[in-house]
Amino acid sequence: MCCLTDSGKIITDVDSLRSEIRDKSVRVIDVRREDDYKQDHIPSAVNLPLANLLSDDSPERVAKLVNSLGIDDETSVVVYDDTFGALASRVAWTLEYLGHADVSLLETTYSHWKSLGLENDNQTPEIQAKEHSVNLKPEILATSDYLETAKNRDDVMLIDNRERLNFLEQHIPGAISLPYRTLASNDQILRPKDDMKRLLENRGISGNSEIITYCGSVGTLSGLAYYALKSVDLPNAKLYVRSFKEWKKLEKPTEKQEDASYWDLSAE
């Protein structure tokens, strides 16, 4: 079963993906490192290591990469990783930003796929290059300049997806803390819809607010949060893709939890 939203499905479950692979109606992207991919992967998957994408994620370059993976505007794409869905989310978001409508995340990680005893191989598929148009969707991207003004608006929420201790130590003023670990449930990269809804509603994340997510450096953890928001039909989500790393480098204002030595409670 798929979660259907306005912009299509967010999550593809294991059984659907297997039948789509049999029907050859899907392009599967494995975003793990090349070495891992070469060992074994989901049959028919192509490899796009996240680091490769991030080395230059300008729309022109992304379009070239996408073309070389045999993806055009109509191709149905499913992305997976072995990092609780965060890397896959970042890649999926990049495709979406490019203007690709039909992209979703595998519901689980590759390790779990394997632990279920599902098929895998080490064949690299032959790919015929295709032509993808560039039709950017700026409404899903937040830049630092945009964020700086937007965060003061009442109808904008800013969500920090790093771990709690990092948040306490330093965060963008006005952000609320929603660590990426809260988003998953057991073997699923995202909680079931009702569960997610309750969690977010308890935190006041609902309705028509514009919601901007960010994390530590490249928008992976916050990419997962972006899809978490979409999974409960929150329509107006943006990813601050350069995240806290850029914010700090630009020496923009930050906030911290004062007067408590919380780090000393950590056992690490």
Add this chain to the structure above:
Amino acid sequence: MTVSDLKQSAPDSAKPKINWSSIEEADNFAKTVKLFRQGKYDADSFRRFRLQHGAYGTRMTGDYAMVRIKLPAGEVYPHQLEKISQLSEQYSIGSAHLSTRENIQLHWVILEDVSEIFRGLAEVGLTSREACGNSVRNVMCSPLSGVCPDEIFDATPYALATARFFLRNPMAQNLPRKFKFNFTCCEKCGMVRIVDVGLIPQTREINGTTQRGFKIFLGGGLGNKSYIGHQLEEFTPEEDLLYTSIAVMRLFDRLGDRKNLARNRMRYLVNDMGWEKFQNLVFKERAIVRATQSVITQLDVDLSPDEIKRPIRISDESGESAPDGYARWLKTNTIQQKQSEYRSVFITLEAGDITASQLSSLAGIIREFSAEGKARTGFVQNIAIRYVHEDDLPRLYSRLLNVGLAKSGSLTMAAPIGCSGTTSCNLALTNSHRLAKEVQRKFLELKLDEDEDLSDSSIKISGCPNSCGQHGIATIGFFGGGARVGKDMYANYQMSLGGRSDGDSMLGLTCLRVPAKRVIPVILKIIEIFKEHKKPDDTLKTWLHRVVNENEDSEIKSIKDIQKLLEPLVVPPTQEEDPDFYLDYGSDASYHTKTGKGECAA
């Protein structure tokens, strides 16, 4: 390895006998938080409600809470530890904290997420209900109950039954102040004279049959002012256990001080009234309870024995030699049980902190090594894996080593207690938590855990006078405060010596004030003085006991003589000479005291 991997590889065998949870409380809590945020619930009522459900306030902020998960009698099962591990990663700081009262605490939880934690706890039958507030707090039992060679019988079923009777019991929802029960195994393990109701198992012979009962101590407690409890009577038969508990609570409920927040624990009532008067009131009240309680009001004591089954070994590694450090660990972390061939293994933590991944590893280790299939949290911010077969110990040690849980010294002076201090507590004046970790690191570095003269001694550190770190019963105890030289402030501790919580329970005597950054040298100096003057059979504990009671015949006649020798070490340097002196542990900002409103008594 992820949590889910562990779940698949080893199915649970031991199952909890009691479900403590109530899922409705999660929904209710979420709803109430919303009403509170909307201003429809006043702050004081909300605070009482929050505490009743086990969510405590956090230092300098109303946005976060600490969730205190109760483990009655300290019992915890592998799947419960896995759930707590997951909850700490999701809603807390990726670490959990084991308390001195057998609770596991999750700190820096966003108030709106607390209900999600309740939901997770309910999945595994746990609760934080009445872990804070004016209620019956977690009912403790010695981590060695059931395996202690010196115990008369196992108190665990009685502790569990007591916890079950009072949890959510209307009688215990609005007491003048919190109320604590401690059960123990034997006099040596103690901890029964420093609590509202403390109980040690004992038996007597009547007409050739053995009758079970308890030695009950009332009116003890540690806090801003601490008291040692009084023994109620020679022998309290087991059928009187509940009547006595109810009688004492009814007296406290009726006579306790509900106005003066700083003096509303039962120990003040007992002290103000005088023990003999209170004791007589208890006897009278018990007679009334006995005569008026319905016959169905009784403790549901489940005496069915736990299944003890040594887990099947998957692979045989008996040929391998034990890793380095094994002998030291075996000596300082394990105890021979009364069941031959089995030992109890205590895990050394730093001031009770454990990471989420260590918790889930521990769950797997318990399944693999404990023949009772569960674990026990202990009296000193630690956790015990019991029923480990002797032959499995080297392999267990290797496993603990792999996950960073094989530090030695857990049963020695090298495992100090530190309350949470300025890491999360509103009342704290100093970072007692970090100081305890620093003391431990120094002790292990100097291998003092191996010193048999020190093994029965203890160090306990509180971040303020309120005794959460139990400094009053430490061989060497500290509580935090601030001091100044001119305008410059520094963290300072009041040190007490000679406290203990066993059959000779007494509160430590105040010795002198020690700046935070001089605590370690002062402790080492005390050990040096002891070594110089001790008799061959002395331990630090027995020697100090003589000194504080002025029975020592060496040139150290009293605590004053120790004080004189230590005074040169505690003289503050100037800012210029030693700027570090003016910083508390874990802080690079100049020291100042700052506290918020407490949610404890004072």
